[in-house]
Amino acid sequence: MAVFLFALLSITCIGSILGMILFKNQAYCALFLILAFVCTGGLFGLMNAPFIAVVQIIIYAGAIMVLFIFVIMMIDIRRGLTPEKKKWILYPSLGIGLILIIELIFVLNRALGSSGTQVSEAVGSPKILGKILFTKYLYPFEITSVLIMAALVGAIVLIKDKDKT
């Protein structure tokens, strides 16, 4: 049962990413990406990480992609769409991509070697994650909040119209 679910989710994920790459219309790409993120959230759930799954869907699919769609709306797509030209970069990048897949699988396999190959039973509930987050990883937590604030301020400063005060 779990394997079937896994197969479904991963194929959907890969398929939507493929679609995102192949389509020219940015809005379609964004929608495909949302689908991919939702599937990823499902995959997280399969891996006994319910908290992360929910966070993924809320933040990634919910907030970040909405930002993307806002920006796509603000940009005049018709002028943004590019005429088709022969891409010389296609074949080299495909080749490199292929090699990279093989290498990554090798590396990951080796990295996995020592630890177990089965997904364990422990569930990453918010209670446990919260405990670790606020004790062991307190500093990164606080600093990340500062980072977010910096991003916020940065984005506003960048966009602000220089003429108006």
Add this chain to the structure above:
Amino acid sequence: MIPTIYFLILSAVLFVMGTVGFLIKKDLITQFMCVEVMLNAANIAFVAFAASTSSFDGQIIVFFIITVAAAEAAVGLAIILLVYKQKKTIKSEDSSLMKG
């Protein structure tokens, strides 16, 4: 249960697809979306390892990565908007001041 190696293979495939997409695409927005895909693939790998060694550190890291990705997306999109305002186009080929 599901062997961890399946998740890792999925992560590798997603990552490479994100990379190839970044190289192929011509407009800035889609390229940025491919960068998000790469981040996502890394997240999957982290969670898979966390699950297989039954420690939760991997999940904490994913939490932070998502947070940072959000911040980065905000700033990046602001920059893309600015570029559009300046050049009236979002073709990545037009931003080549570093040529030569």
Add this chain to the structure above:
Amino acid sequence: MREIFWLIPFVPALSTLILAVFGEKLPKKYISFQACGAVFISFLISVYSFIGLLKISPEQYPVVKNLFSWIHSGNFQANLSFQLDPLSAVMAMVVTAVGFLIHVYSIGYMAEDRSYSRFFTLMNLFTFSMLLLVMASNIVLMFVGWEGVGFCSYMLIGFWFEKHSAANAGKKAFIVNRIGDAGFLLGILFIIVYIGSTEFVTINNAVAGGSLSSGLITLIAILLFVGATGKSAQIPLYVWLPDAMEGPTPVSALIHAATMVTAGVYMVARMNVFYTMSETAGFIVAIIGAITAVYAGTMALTQNDIKRVLAYSTISQIGYMFIGCGVGAYAAGIFHLYTHAFFKSLLFLAAGSVMHALSGELDMRKMGGLKKYMPYTYPTFLIGAIAIAGVPFLSGFFSKDAILTAAFAKGQYVVWALGILGAVLTAFYMFRLIFMTFHGKERINPEVKKHIHESPPVMTIPLSILAFFSVIAGYIGLPVVLGKNVNWFNNFLKPLMHPVHEAHLRLGTEWLLILISVVMALSGIFIAYWFYLKKPDVPHKLVSRFPFLYKLLYNKYYVDEAYDKIFVKPAIKGSELVYRKFDLNVIDGAVNGTASGTGFFGKVLSYFQTGLIKDYTLIFLLGAVILLGLLIF
């Protein structure tokens, strides 16, 4: 005796340094005082050391003073160290005494020259190098001095460098010298490899102890002798000495008569163990010396330039010194070196005095009858000529006789015969010179005759002193015929020499040999008298009877032209070829090629910089893929 003999080279060195730095600004009087004073102080120290040497027993020879370890590399060691033994003491005294007198003479001779300070700087530098050469206790330091005197010779021959002939003569001297030095250096290298040490004491013990094969000893001896032929102007490397007369006369007197050219003889005497142990090498030295003696003598017969005659005479006399060393009579060779220093420098300085009087005239055909104008120069010149001709009771007689007797005693009859022939020639050409210059009809240019004057005392006093020594210097080495231990000089130097089987002649034979050489000398003088005073047209008749022979002798057997054709022109052509084919194309090509290659690569690489992030990312990925691949496999 306090060991201050190591100061002997350094006093002139200090003087050189001061003159080199400040010379242009110092007044002439001070320069003269310092330069001559430095050499005189060295002379005093050498005399002091000599006296000290007389007091200690021969077992303590040599007294070595090591100043510091100069080169130390693995097994090879060369120190800045000096040694005092009879040979170096004699040489040091000769060099400093004659050097001092010539320095004083130069005060007068170079008085009007505009490069006064440069002259004395170089003369002092030369004195320092020569003293380094004779007082060194190892062969490497001696070679340093050897090269130093070669360099000073080059600078002093080309002293008036604006004159093309002088500059070329300096170049020729240095290059020919260098060829000899190549052989010398090879000899030194063989010594270092097979004996392992450079100190003379060690070398002597090693060779005398029989640790080298005889073939090796001969080889080293011959290589070292090649260096000696270059420095001492023997066949085949003598061609630079006649041209060296382009330099000022005091230079000719000091360097090319008394000291530098005798460095080769000193070297052979120092390394006498090689030439004694190897019969072949000794024979080669003697025969080359003998042939050169006669060969140079024949060329001196026809020269009209007063200094050229003296130059060929020097080559010839050094040949005698090598005869002495070659037959094992090293003391006799050095004895002749010592007497020759006095009378040859006297002859050169007196010739300089004549030139000075005649405002630079060199050609003997334009002289004559100068006897009455030069009351101081003429007697001293005459004494020098008599001494060199080997007339009894003057120094030249004793030294030449010692050499010829030793040659005959060793059984080298050919060498002895050549020596006797050389004696006749010597007497003849010297008195030809005397008669043509000072006697007979006056053939002087009237313009020159107006300014004719005897030289100032600063020039004639050294002449007189040298003349005095030319007479008495021989009495420290009287021949054995007059008594067993009368040859003090020989006995003094004997402890240094590897034991030679001394052949003894019957008393009657020795007196006969002396008689023969005296008769030869006097007959030479008589023939000159006949040719140039009694019947002055005889020379012309001879020339017209034998034009070919005369031409051959006058043009120095065309040796210079032969060398030019065989060696010089091909060398110049070859180097030009190398320049064109190799230097311009390969070396410049490599350097320019590196520059243009770099530019080319830069251009190629700039194609990669398109300014697009996509392309940069591709290259990142490529690099990452390669790295990962390397890590995995």
